[in-house]
Amino acid sequence: MDTLSYKTISANKATVKKSWVIVDAKDEVLGRLSSVVAILLRGKHKPEFTPHVDCGDNVIVINADKIKLTGNKWSDKKYVRYTGYPGGQRITKAKDLMVKNPIAMVEKAITGMLPNNRLGRDFFRNLYVYQGEKHNHEAQKPVKININSIK
Numbered sequence: 001m002d003t004l005s006y007k008t009i010s011a012n013k014a015t016v017k018k019s020w021v022i023v024d025a026k027d028e029v030l031g032r033l034s035s036v037v038a039i040l041l042r043g044k045h046k047p048e049f050t051p052h053v054d055c056g057d058n059v060i061v062i063n064a065d066k067i068k069l070t071g072n073k074w075s076d077k078k079y080v081r082y083t084g085y086p087g088g089q090r091i092t093k094a095k096d097l098m099v100k101n102p103i104a105m106v107e108k109a110i111t112g113m114l115p116n117n118r119l120g121r122d123f124f125r126n127l128y129v130y131q132g133e134k135h136n137h138e139a140q141k142p143v144k145i146n147i148n149s150i151k
Contacts, residue, residue, distance in 0.1 A: 009047075009048050010050050011048045011049070011050040011053050011055045012050075012053055013053065013054070015048075016043075016048075016053065016054070016055040018055075018056070018057055018058060018126075019057050019058070019143065020057065020058045020060065020137065020140040020141065020142035020143065021040060021057050021058070021059055021060070021142055021143055021144070021145050022059075022060045022061075022062060022135075022142045022143065022144040022145070023036070023037055023040070023059060023060070023061050023062070023144075023145065023147055024062055024063055024144065025061050025062065025063045025064050025066060025067050025106065026062075026063040026066040027066060027067075027068060028067055028068065028147065029067070029068050029069070029070055030067045030068070030069055030105070030106070030109050031109065032147075033061075033067065033106075033109075033147060034106070034109035034110045034112075034113055035113055036147040036150050037059055037061060037110050037127070037147075038110055038113035038114055038123075039150060040056060040057050040059050040150065041056040041057070041059055041110070041114065041123040041124075041126055041127060042055075042056045042114070042123060043055035043056035043057065044056075045150055052119070054119065054122050054123060054126075056123060056126060057126070058126045058127075058128070058140070058142075059126060059127050059128070060128045060129075060130070060135050060137055060142055061106060061127070061128070061129045061130065062130050062132070062133055062134075062135060063130075063131075063132065063133065064102050064103050064105070064106045064129050064130060064131055065098070065102040065131045065132070067102075067105070067106065069094060073094055074093075074094050074095045074098075075093060075094075075095060076093075076094075077093065077094040078091050078092065078093060078094075079091070079092045079093075079094070079097055079108065102131060103129045103130070103131060106129050107124075107127070107129055110124075110127060111124055
């Protein structure tokens with residue numbers, strides 16, 4: 001058997017082919033959308049995926065203000081932050097955060113599904129979230145994809 005035909009492909013910064021994709025968040029469930037976008041950002045959908053290299057795509061999420069949450073999550077889901085001062089814990093419900101900043105809700109969900117290290121922060125820089133249909137990345141010629149086609 002020829003052993004050269006079984007070499008493992010290991011991508012690096014020079015050999016990675018990054019593309020631009022658009023994901024429409026209209027009427028999508030937040031968690032399912034976030035998990036697929038995290039896969040796209042990491043590059044796990046590509047055959048040349050390498051865990052320690054940023055081989056994911058640049059992802060544009062449009063219509064972030066039209067996402068769905070299932071069950072009673074609009075009133076029960078809480079976002080907790082801490083100001084740094086004694087007694088400074090602040091709790092925001094999902095419906096209040098959606099009114100104040102719908103982009104933050106999508107970004108927080110996707111960030112939680114990325115690795116918590118330098119590479120995860122690099123992945124997050126490849127994410128662009130917009131409230132409506134408009135975005136300013138037409139020059140990159142992004143391709144619109146259906147998130148249900150990615151496994």
